[in-house]
Amino acid sequence: MDKSYPITIAGVKRDLPLCKVSDELYIGAFVIFGDVELTMASASELLKIAPQHDIMITAESKGIPLLYEMARQSGENKYLIARKSPKLYMKNVVSTEVTSITTAKKQMLYIDSDDVALMKGKRVLIIDDVISTGESLRAVEKLVKQAGGIIAGKMAILAEGDAKYRDDIQYLEYLPLFNADGTVKEI
Template structure:
């Protein structure tokens, strides 16, 4: 199958599928550049944010526009972890992600002043898709190292098996 249809908040999208490692073909969710879909998904995800959340935490790239819209709607600030070190970063926290869905190990970076925004706060991790949970666990480690408390995990989509208690809108097939 070369596509998968999804509908969230009255907005439908045909997701192309891409071949990834040993998984076969998986649906490719894109929020970057798709304001209509991003806004619809963010509106539906508002109800998933755990009560007591004080800050949202996400990672660049695809989940960033989604988290921005969640922040705008909820009034909660957000912090973003990067996939590359930037020259302006001051005392960054660094966290390896041993295995990503697409089979690429990465190192994530959180600027020191951004990490300080998590200190003493109840933080919810926001992702576009949670598959194995490796990225979510790396983000959890940032929260702990910055002195925050994990409040929960929310995602637009869940794909495959994870032991994390993630709240999500729809489940995607692990492979097509």
């Protein structure tokens, strides 16, 4: 029998399927791709608590719909994406390495000279869907700093596991980690 975790985020109720990471660890699968209602509601609530910023950035790919919606709702005409691979149109690429709980291997994140120019000396707000280990967040922070940007804040829809104890992030809801039997893991 499949297990799930009920959660309400920005007034929207969802059941997150539990997915095995290891024999001792399961996570609630949170995917906003295709969920317009949840994306719009989460963007609205995050914007209410967002610090002052000049531009926003996220790591490819699950944060993209959220970042787009936040930019749209706030009237910002530009946002940045740290890409998982360099694209042909990217010039003078800057990169950093990242390891994520939901990705089996190390990855790289890339920005180009145009992104660097947009961040240099500017207040940059880092957005993600879920912050768990914080590895993706650290990689984006590193890119922002390499570009000469100033970290205005770090935000996510969910803080997973130990991330709820961080005082350097803002989030809407806590997502616990789970045991194999579907019970919440004590942290």
